[in-house]
Amino acid sequence: MSILAQISESEDAIFQVEFEQFKPSNQDQIREFEGKAPMQFLAPDVNGEEQFLGNFKGKTVFVYFFNQQCGICKEQVSAFNLMQEEKGNDLKIIAIGDGSKEELKTYQETHGINYSVLYNGKMLGEAAYGIEMGYPRLFVLDDEGIARHVLPEEAFVEASKTYLMLENLYKLVNSK
Known part of the structure; x- marks a missing residue:
């Protein structure tokens, strides 16, 4: 089984995320997602561009669920x-928020988001991507579209370590 929960920094700046530290319900959900292709979706982003998950084969994809109050x-x-x-083109980040198009367009502009x-992602999150795992949560897909790592809310204990964790997951x- 792959990853995830509490992040600890080693001497080599590699982060280890321990699966056993997740809540039991999250462990069960992670087991259901990892190693499988998640549900495909086609949805417009706040700029009106259609995002189809199936179009990103050949890239690593981060599907990131968030809400504005988090x-x-x-x-x-x-x-x-x-x-x-x-x-660059080797990674596609798709952030899915609960708010309306207008709210999230403003959020994107205010926070300088470049992905x-x-x-209106609550329905997608509830239907197919483990809403019970909280906010934020992250699905890391390989270049074949298979979920290799799933991180629930409790994996994100320190925002200051997010970049190193993302870099490690990407690596x-x-x-292969």
Whole structure:
């Protein structure tokens, strides 16, 4: 089984996320998601561009669920921005928020988000992506569209370590 829960920093700045530290209900959900292709979706982002999950084969994809009231979610924007800038076309970040198109368009502009933001994501989150795992939560898909790592809310204990965690997850997924 792959990852995830509490993040601890080692001497080599590699982060270990321990699966056993997740709530039992989250462990069960993670087992259901990892190793499988998640439900495909086609939805417009706040800029009106259609985002179809199936179009991103050949790339690592981060599907990130957040809401505007989540404090750590706001603090993580710079880490996701930096990952998108550094990885360019090899990484697709799709953030899915609960708000309306207008609310999330303003949120994207206010926070300088440089990745895709989908709106009205609560239904998608509830239907197919483990709403019980809280906010934020992250699904890391490999270049074949398979969920390799799923991180529930409790994996994100320190926003200051988000970038290193994302970088580590990216490397794990791409170290075939």
